[in-house]
Amino acid sequence: xxxxxxxxxxxxxxxxxxxxxxxxxxxxxxxxxxxxxxxxxxxxxxxxxxxxxxxxxxxxxxxxxxxxxxxxxxxxxxxxxxxxxxxxxxxxxxxxxxxxxxxxxxxxxxxxxxxxxxxxxxxxxxxxxxxxxxxxxxxxxxxxxxxxxxxxxxxxxxxxxxxxxxxxxxxxxxxxxxxxxxxxxxxxxxxxxxxxxxxxxxxxxxxxx
Ligand SMILES: Nc1ncnc2c1ncn2[C@@H]1O[C@H](COP(=O)(O)OP(=O)(O)OP(=O)(O)O)[C@@H](O)[C@H]1O
Numbered sequence: 624x625x626x627x628x629x630x631x632x633x634x635x636x637x638x639x640x641x642x643x644x645x646x647x648x649x650x651x652x653x654x655x656x657x658x659x660x661x662x663x664x665x666x667x668x669x670x671x672x673x674x675x676x677x678x679x680x681x682x683x684x685x686x687x688x689x690x691x692x693x694x695x696x697x698x699x700x701x702x703x704x705x706x707x708x709x710x711x712x713x714x715x716x717x718x719x720x721x722x723x724x725x726x727x728x729x730x731x732x733x734x735x736x737x738x739x740x741x742x743x744x745x746x747x748x749x750x751x752x753x754x755x756x757x758x759x760x761x762x763x764x765x766x767x768x769x770x771x772x773x774x775x776x777x778x779x780x781x782x783x784x785x786x787x788x789x790x791x792x793x794x795x796x797x798x799x800x801x802x803x804x805x806x807x808x809x810x811x812x813x814x815x816x817x818x819x820x821x822x823x824x825x826x827x828x829x830x831x832x
Contacts, residue, residue: 629692630655631777631809632677637686639669639676639827646672647830650686654778654823656807659800661818664827670813671705673827674780677811678702690778701726701776705783705813707764711753715744715763718752722767726775738766743792758787768799773808781812 632654639647646669654660662670675681677688678700687694709718716735723730730738739745742762747755752763765784779800785793797820800810804820811825812818 633689635687660823661821668827700778716748738769
């Protein structure tokens with residue numbers, strides 16, 4: 624097996640767990656370069672919990688997470704929470720800059736302009752984030768995807784990235800997810816709507832306790 628064949632992320636016998644309460648058991652998954660995996664399951668199954676465990680925000684008590692061939696957590700993926708993490712006292716450009724700084728990127732003015740234009744927020748750079756609609760606020764959090772490549776963050780964990788987006792923006796997002804996967808990235812994402820670009824599905828309903 625070559626390095627390229629090594630799965631980016633392997634979950635083996637993982638328990639999805641909130642505190643002492645197991646939600647799903649024996650969850651297994653192989654994500655390789657180019658995988659876009661749609662994480663599905665009814666409300667409350669544990670989808671967000673699993674993403675938070677992989678992001679290192681909740682502990683993994685049982686099972687193994689192998690990332691890039693090594694047993695290691697936290698794995699420092701890109702994690703886009705459905706709780707947006709946008710500071711209302713910062714401008715749109717300041718919030719995006721902060722989100723990129725988290726991944727070691729110091730964006731130029733052109734980077735910020737291009738990323739905001741990609742999500743349709745051109746002209747909003749100096750607007751207070753508290754003045755935006757729900758969909759516009761979500762677009763700030765997604766604008767960072769425009770600048771993040773597999774070299775920087777090979778794994779994207781996206782929790783309901785399409786919520787509150789209009790149809791055009793969903794299409795643009797799907798194109799970006801495809802481009803990222805074609806460039807060698809992997810994505811594990813939740814969505815209560817169909818994800819046309821997904822090439823894998825993990826249904827947590829099959830693992831409920
Ligand atoms: N902050 C919390 N504190 C304690 N328990 C929680 C918390 N958030 C969720 N839970 C519990 O964990 C379980 C899994 O929640 P989680 O958010 O992972 O589900 P989900 O599959 O993402 O649901 P949804 O589709 O509604 O977003 C829920 O049944 C809920 O009772």
